[in-house]
Amino acid sequence: MTLSARMRTLLAASPLVVCLGVLGCDGDGDGDDHDDHAHDTGESHGDTHGETHGETHGESDCASEDRDDEFMVGLSKSGEKASVTFVSADPAPPALDDNTWVVSVTDLGGAPLNVGITATPMMPDHGHGTPVEAVVTPSATTPGEYEISPVNLFMAGLWEVTLDLDLGGETDSVVFAFCVE
Ligand SMILES: [Cu+2]
Structure with missing residues (x-):
């Protein structure tokens, strides 16, 4: 058995590699939605505040800054x-x-x-x-x-x-x- 043939055998036998291959082919398919949604819940609060601010649409550093407070009276x-x-x-x-x-x-x-x-x-x-x-x-x-x-x-x-x-x-x-x- 050549080295490359052995590698192929090992790769084919590995569940991890097979799993990654499937995910890679699936890409942005709908299958992953449950997990992704759970992960994103915490961050969506900040996004909501950002949208009420309204005016930051450009590529500035502040537009992509997520550590800042969105100013409003009552903050x-x-x-x-x-x-x-x-x-x-x-x-x-x-x-x-x-x-x-x-x-x-x-x-x-x-x-x-x-x-x-x-x-x-x-x-x-x-x-x-x-x-x-x-x-x-x-x-x-x-x-x-x-x-x-x-x-x-x-x-x-x-x-x-x-x-x-x-x-x-x-x-x-x-x-x-x-x-x-
Ligand atoms: Cu400075």
Whole structure:
């Protein structure tokens, strides 16, 4: 028996190879739908948000970025003790350079919290932040509401903005992620 003949015999005898061959021939046939659907369920949430955004149709990096939050008034992140919710953003959605955000901070039950906030923008893919310090100003009229400005996102790409909360003896933090271009 020649070497190649032995290889063919081994390949033909292997269920794995036969199975791969069948799948390969089947390609995108309907037979696989059950498994694929189960795998995709987790990701479809993000896609749904993306579609409501509507305007990103091009080939830009942000269009293919899936680690970012889709901005909307009411976008909210919860830590272990507090929730932070967007009241407004200028510009909206957040964009390159200086941004002014107004957020509402509550406990997990929705009651306004009096907190200290430190905003720290970082670009996770580049490992740098911004030298521009955001100033946090409590609203004079609305408990739990704070203006954060400037949130300086000076480079195109994905930014993660961590809001560290000083709850008076306790701390918490939330992260908002936006891709700007
Ligand atoms: Cu960068």
